[in-house]
Amino acid sequence: MKVLLLVTFLTFSAIAVYAQKTPYELSNKTETATYSQVMSYYTALDKKYDQMKLFTGGQTDIGEPLHLVVLSRNKIFDAATLKKQGKRILFINNGIHPGEPEGIDATMMLTRDLLEGNKLPDNLVICIVPVYNIDGCLNRGLSRVNQNGPVSYGFRGNYQNLDLNRDFIKTDSKNSLSFQALFNAWKPEIFIDNHTSNGSDYQYIMTLIPTQKDKLNPILSGYMTGTLVPYLYDKMKSSGFELTPYVNSVGETPESGITGFLETQRYSTGYAALHNCIGFMPETHMLKSFDKRVQGTYTFMEHMIAVVKRDAALIGENKRRADEQVSTQTTFPLNWKLDRNTVTEFSFKGFEAKHKPSDVSGLQRLYYDRNSPFERKIKVWDHFEPALSVEKPLAYVIPQSWEKVIRLLKLNGIALKRLTATTAIDADMYLVGDYKTAARPFEGHYTHNGLQLTTTKQRVTFYKGDYVVMVNQPGNRYIVECLEPQGGDSYFTWNFFDPILGRKEHYSDYVFEDVAAALLKSDAALRQKLEDEKAKNPALANSADAQLEFIYQNSVYSEKTAMRYPVGRLASVAGLNLY
CATH class of the missing domain: 3.40.630.10 (Zn peptidases)
Structure with missing residues (x-):
């Protein structure tokens, strides 16, 4: 039986190829070609x-x-x-x-x-x-x-x-x-x-x-x-x-x-x-x-x-x-929203929608009556406005460790330069505050949304071989919309940078109690900052753990890279040696 089926398949393929007819045509327009038939057909052509x-x-x-x-x-x-x-x-x-x-x-x-x-x-x-x-x-x-x-x-x-x-x-x-x-x-x-x-x-x-x-x-x-x-x-x-x-x-x-x-x-x-x-x-x-x-x-x-x-x-x-x-271009929309105030009309040819008892449940069900065609004007909302936009930097700097990011940028024709030496660079860095993550996976990812960011100027060490992306190319949209983490389909949204969302170091409460006390005693500015925050935030004032955490986060011991988006925004590349 298997031999017969194989012979039949090969015969069918041969007819399709030599007659230059597609399997669709040979089946009286009822079948779609299989993958092997598609490739045999194009190979013959x-x-x-x-x-x-x-x-x-x-x-x-x-x-x-x-x-x-x-x-x-x-x-x-x-x-x-x-x-x-x-x-x-x-x-x-x-x-x-x-x-x-x-x-x-x-x-x-x-x-x-x-x-x-x-x-x-x-x-x-x-x-x-x-x-x-x-x-x-x-x-x-x-x-x-x-x-x-x-x-x-x-x-x-x-x-x-x-x-x-x-x-x-x-x-x-x-x-x-x-x-x-x-x-x-x-x-x-x-x-x-x-x-x-x-x-x-x-x-x-x-x-x-x-x-x-x-x-x-x-x-x-x-x-x-x-x-x-x-x-x-x-x-x-x-x-x-x-x-x-x-x-x-x-x-x-x-x-x-x-x-x-x-x-x-x-x-x-x-x-x-x-x-x-x-x-x-x-x-x-x-x-x-x-x-x-x-x-x-x-x-x-x-x-x-x-x-x-x-x-x-x-x-x-x-x-x-x-x-x-x-x-x-200097300003790039990252997310969009439908403008419900702008509406046009379209002369639509439909069928009347009706309801009748379901043969399955006995309850009312929707159906379209093809014996009742109509043509009438319907409203169309097809104008979208930017919901979030960003001003592009002169360039982005990307650590070479984010290999998939670099690979996709290259694949999409983005011109990249590299640092010739390890360099401390003044960059605008995003700090991730709150964000939401989908409760269930979508296409294999627990995507992020509702991202809250603050921007801080930091002097960050980037290493020899790290990448600099000038935002002066035809591929600017790809660059900005993928690298800006707020974007609805950015690399951040799709979990490329999730390792930065977790700490690698922390403290033991009973040990840090003494360190925190010493910090408050020696640092009047930190002590005042804590008091000001407690006055604004009763939850902080009533929580010993929260106060320890506040002191830690505002001390030299805090983990600087935790929750810091690793891609830097550069206002200048002066002094950088690139190749």
């Missing part, structure tokens, strides 16, 4: 066409390499050379959630059609990750119970059970490391990450999440909202795949209004925005048939290729100007 090259990237958690398909009309496949030639780069990612596989199948067909029809634009290079979450793609089943096809598909989590679309800053997976290496090698101007939505029912086959307009660089945001998004809405409608903003309902149903989606740095498009790349997350609707979802994804990518080809020069100039602007 690579052999047949000299305008395509299949690259092997770094490893993934499952032990398979991450691949990149590059389509280049002039048959040049070196990223640096193509950039010098002024080519735009469109980067398409598929299968980050392999249970949402439309992008996998649509991109296979699109690649073939562009090559067979000799349709590749001259001014645009297309980079494609055939399957990002290879781990989840190999784990096939029926885990998305609400989804209308295909017959079977991959799983959302990867081999570590991580959601890879939450892993672009913390980078716990090899998949993320390998993806970031490819992304930063090619430096795309436009990014597409193909998905499938869930949630309420409505008439649309496709929803769309562009990069949140308020957190994108204004030059890029202006083009995206004024030109690119309207073009896509118009063309998709004329192609029979009318778009709606992603349906993130305020209440139980879309009629209550929808809010914009704030894709922070942990998400693929939020990560792309850190690099001044306009990102799109098309989300086909899970309840529509699989063939319509695949065709909608195909059509969206077709129109994107057309508009990037048309506006290639403008897109390139916008990116150049945005990089230049960010290099000199």
Whole structure:
């Protein structure tokens, strides 16, 4: 039986390859390709066409390499050379959630059609990750119970059970490391990450999440909202795949209004925005048939290729100007909040939401009546304001011991310098006061929030080989938003620096009693400071232990590095010898 199945599989794969038909097409549009079928298909195209090259990237958690398909009309496949030639780069990612596989199948067909029809634009290079979450793609089943096809598909989590679309800053997976290496090698101007939505029912086959307009660089945001998004809405409608903003309902149903989606740095498009790349997350609707979802994804990518080809020069100039602007930007928002006072309207095509007795519980349940379609104006809240901003320093100084931080900065193209000698440096250092930690793990981390900081000027010894990061580069957003601990997706939030949150030394009460008494006797300023604090704080005045702790914390014996964020902010690098 196993031999028969193997022969059948190999025969099926051979048909798909030699006929240049995808498994999706050969299955009457009911099946999505397996990982081995995907790679066999692209390998065959690579052999047949000299305008395509299949690259092997770094490893993934499952032990398979991450691949990149590059389509280049002039048959040049070196990223640096193509950039010098002024080519735009469109980067398409598929299968980050392999249970949402439309992008996998649509991109296979699109690649073939562009090559067979000799349709590749001259001014645009297309980079494609055939399957990002290879781990989840190999784990096939029926885990998305609400989804209308295909017959079977991959799983959302990867081999570590991580959601890879939450892993672009913390980078716990090899998949993320390998993806970031490819992304930063090619430096795309436009990014597409193909998905499938869930949630309420409505008439649309496709929803769309562009990069949140308020957190994108204004030059890029202006083009995206004024030109690119309207073009896509118009063309998709004329192609029979009318778009709606992603349906993130305020209440139980879309009629209550929808809010914009704030894709922070942990998400693929939020990560792309850190690099001044306009990102799109098309989300086909899970309840529509699989063939319509695949065709909608195909059509969206077709129109994107057309508009990037048309506006290639403008897109390139916008990116150049945005990089230049960010290099000199001084204020950086770290966290955002929805502005509920700014509202627009959208003509939404939905189905009436109704209630009826449940066949399961007998209680009332929600359902959408497809026999009662409607089109009506709904409210849209899609304006976000900075909730917290920070002024950048001239530079950051980072101890070399924080190896993962250094590795990720380098991976993301950040220029680093190093101290040539051990040096005492005057730096602004953050002291961590209170903070909150999630009660349960999220994606493998007990994340921090509600951070309270004080800033103190200290003379700190940094050692030969420690790193200095000048904040005068196109990657400033990545630098500041990852290194400033208050940020919602900062390295601190994701537990990179947790060792500093615990003391390594302390005192025995009965011994320190005598030392504390001597300190108060010899240090009038400390004695007065204690009295002043006791007058303001009755709890301190009534606690012997708290008073000992206060004296310890304000003495020469206190542990200077406990609760001190180890990354220093520099106002000057004068006198520092760097290489």
